[in-house]
Amino acid sequence: MKYLPFYTVLGVPEEKVFTNFIGNLKTSIKVWDYFVNWDKVNKNVEQVKIELNILNSLIGSTDIKKDFIHLVMKYPEVIKTLPVLLAVRDNKLEVIRDYKKGDLDYFIFDFKFKSSMSQNDAEKYFTFISESGLIDLFLDKKIKNFVDYVYGVEVGLDSNGRKNRGGSLMEEIVEVLVLKSIDNNSNLDFISQATPKKIKYKWSYQVKFDKSARSYDFAVFNKSTEKLFLMETNFYNGGGSKLKSVCGEFKTLHNELSSQGVEMIWITDGKGWLTTQRPLEETFNNNNYVLNLYLLKKGILDEIFNQ
Structure with missing residues (x-):
């Protein structure tokens, strides 16, 4: 099942999937509200x-x-x-x-x-x-x-708040695209800023993690398959050593959640990744779903949520 949505949506061979991912990173996610509130x-x-x-x-x-x-x-x-x-x-x-x-x-x-x-x-x-x-x-x-x-x-x-807005913009953009997928499937349910406590209350689904208070950007639950998807988003314009540790964090997070039968979807974008391709590729190959905005625009979430 790994990478099946990539093949379906992009129609590219396995060896070209990461190259396609890198080639479609965005230079900016500025929207009109970014400049002045x-x-x-x-x-x-x-x-x-x-x-x-x-x-x-x-x-x-x-x-x-x-x-x-x-x-x-x-x-x-x-x-x-x-x-x-x-x-x-x-x-x-x-x-x-x-x-x-x-x-x-x-x-x-x-x-x-x-x-x-x-x-x-x-x-x-x-x-x-x-x-x-x-x-x-x-x-x-x-x-x-x-x-x-x-x-x-x-x-x-x-x-001075533009930096904070830049961090939240990726989340706002992704939320719009996630909700489009939710609207297309009555079996899907959604919460934002999803803590394990909120997830258990809404869907009676227990997520165990060493940081019990961790909040995921989004959680999507397929009521038909009883499959839980936890989503994290970020955008990086600039590179640096931090991105290597970010890759390690999301690799560990995926492995922890996967052992519980929970799907981890990491949505990241930005030209900053061009300077840290090797660590990103390692996480890309380890995790089931490392996506960017290009893939979301192509409708890949519909493929993932409906599996």
Whole structure:
């Protein structure tokens, strides 16, 4: 039964299966949502929009210290915007006073909502905008509107999440293709983020593994054949020594699950594998199912799930 779906779907001889696999690795899995999560950006800006508009009144101030202190005492809620202006998410900051003079004690700033503000506290927050350089945004008229400015900040902060989005994109893409196969067969059932506990609860199927809390990306159960398929996904743009250990991990995982009669499906892609072909080929030849997105697009999951 090993590799039967490859022959069926691709129509290539056994000795060409891995070559075909390598030749169809993708260079990218970027989708439109990868670049900026605009819903998140808009939501974050909306949460501080009123306070930012209040701060706008300070732009171009000729007596910024006096005006800032007066403003935050009257509208203490505006201080929650100050970390955002520095592209910082934290609402509490500890800043070393002056390491150049050997002073390693902290200024401690709390930016959580306050209903009132004392003169001393207001002066403390003025120290924050002064020492952090934020004061220049008010004095030099480098910006015209803090709301527009924070939109830019939020887009920049969101771009830092691209690495995490890249990791989850492969999972999202595979899930769409898996669900297409599920829709084509009423005997198939599906859960995502499948732990052994969830699997046992849903299908009364006991999966034993030395890491009992392990979560598999997807689990598919054929109610007709009572066959369980556990699926893991990943995508690698770059190579490196890590990929060799990844191959070893999925080889061991396959052997452990196979001994229990569970089918392990590893779906991986990316040109990073071009630098680590030998370890990948060893796992490819050991495991029943090492797939890429090209094979999924060809409908190989229908072949596998229906065996």
